[in-house]
Amino acid sequence: MADPDAYVALITSLPRHEELFVAKQPPLSRLRLEMRLKALSAEDAATLATLEHCLSWPAYGLETTEVEAFARGRAALDAVPQPELRSILRDRLQMRSLIAALRRRKAGGGPPPAQWGFGGIARRIAANWQEPAFGLERPYPWLGEAAGLLERGDALGFERLVLTESRAITRRRAEGHYFDFIAVAAYVLIWNIHDRWARANAAAAARRFHALADAALGARTDIFAER
Template sequence: MTASTNYYSLIASLPHMPRSFDVERVPISKIRLQQRLKMLGDKDECVVEKVQSFLLWDRQQSDRTDEDVASEYERLMHSITNPLVCDIINHRMDIRTITCALRRRRLGLEPPAAVGQYVKHIRAHWQQPDFHLAREHAWISRVRERLEANQPLEVERELLTVTWNRWVKLADGFHFSFETILLYLARWEIVDRWTRLDESVGRKRFDDLLAQTLSSDGDTA
């Protein structure tokens, strides 16, 4: 750990990200990535830890309630000042909110009590196919079609593609800076998540989540 980060050394020491996340393995193992991140300065290391913990947290867990998500989101928004980190978190939360709304509407449930900028908007446009968000989020219709066709893997691919493309586009504007490292980590996480996907396990987990949602809805009704 050092006082300031040598961005040139750190970024040059990281292997190139593939053009697509649909690859067989991550460009650098988690252990080696963590070793390289030891080149970060104190302040940057603190921010990177927050981003990494968010990205890890962002992987859906079945035992997490809406209140947990909302409180974690509030905590992050109050503790993070870096605009790019806020953008990464907000983008992920927006995608989660919209996807959650699509799934809940498909199941005939109420709009989600989620967090982010689109909660009220979704409630106001609950009956519209794309929640009146097609212009800002062209992917909604594609995800909705995949959901209706019961293709969870394709849904996941579509969602990751949206996020991946956004990080790639943003990364084009940064060279040898802290933002480059943040966007590298965000993309690494997508590749890692994709390479860990197992369709059969995913299908079982989806069924479990569905059953859990339906049973909890039955309890509250």
Template sequence: MSGDLYITLLTSLPYHGELFGEQQTPISRIQLESRLRLLEPEDAVTLDAIEQLIRWANHSLDEDDAAVAAQTQRLLEGEICSWLQQLIAYRMEIRTLMAALRRRRRGEGPPERPSGWGVGRWQRRIHANWGEPGFRLEGVFPWVLEANRLMQEEDHLGLERLLLGVTWRALERFGEGHYFDFEAVVVYVLRWGIIDRWSCYHGKAAVARFESLVEQALAGQRLEFVGDG
């Protein structure tokens, strides 16, 4: 995709605004898809694969952690740049950490194997420190103790807000230095997904529906994670 087309695409996209200050996305999904038609076919395929992986709702309740880990590995081993590999790995490491917290919240022990049940560098650390509130990962994920507290208190919406904020700020860091390239498009689309997700939680009915979905996730066995677009 030429530099001019990247500029055309990205300058056509409205500013996101502040995450928790917005009640709706700055552009509809239909309008966003229309803008994304400017992507080269291979870029469009890559973006779709990233969205499909990261959105936890796309994984069925009977899909186990190992299947999601395998899907992640296939994407990481594909022809994508190191920046995308790092972004995907980071997001899926958070999924793995949250899956472990929820598994423990259900009263379960650590996975049978110390690795291969999740994604990323911290599987063995989590497995070895199952009884620690933050799995001794507070230095890597400073928010993990707060996430554990909110989960124990069953403050589902508070946990969602925490994780959405963590993900939003991480995308902001990943986007530094990328303004008119494919990486900037990825950051924009993923942040759009976060705003779209948060905008669904306005009103008592929306909150009740969200809590119902979380309870369903807590009863499942898959690699579930709130906080995704």
């Protein structure tokens, strides 16, 4: 059984997250975070592992199929006992379903089958396949912007939008929890969002560096080229 005092001590030991896109990295390393998470009960640690296995981007390999990802999500929803955490999981899986549909359409694919994804939205998506946001702008206000960013090939802008909405969902569903396991789980899920942005930003910076280096090398080559 969880020790409430231990969870209060755990939460107060965790440094506050800075604003997303302002911080260049999470407020503490994964190693230090793991050391603090040793205060969790075995049951809560298992629940957190289930959440991370389902929602953490590095947990999915390039070979993971849509079917496998959706099966993992359904198993996680069945395994997580806390209603607040199931709500976070459900909302973020619905979001991923919509993103997967946008990507499917962008790649030239057809509408998804009836039982596809989460939230019972597959039929609505299929019925409005050619609409920019599948006619779902009202329940999902971010979806129209996401569709536009994807169509324009703005990968970094798309990533920013997805992470912003993922963080908003997590914070909203954990609202009112400050010193319990719900608060700890939300902190870790937001840590993963910050870590994802740090990695995406670093990758973008590396691409910009290589592009500049290639351009500089090309200019240098032009100097010595025969006229």
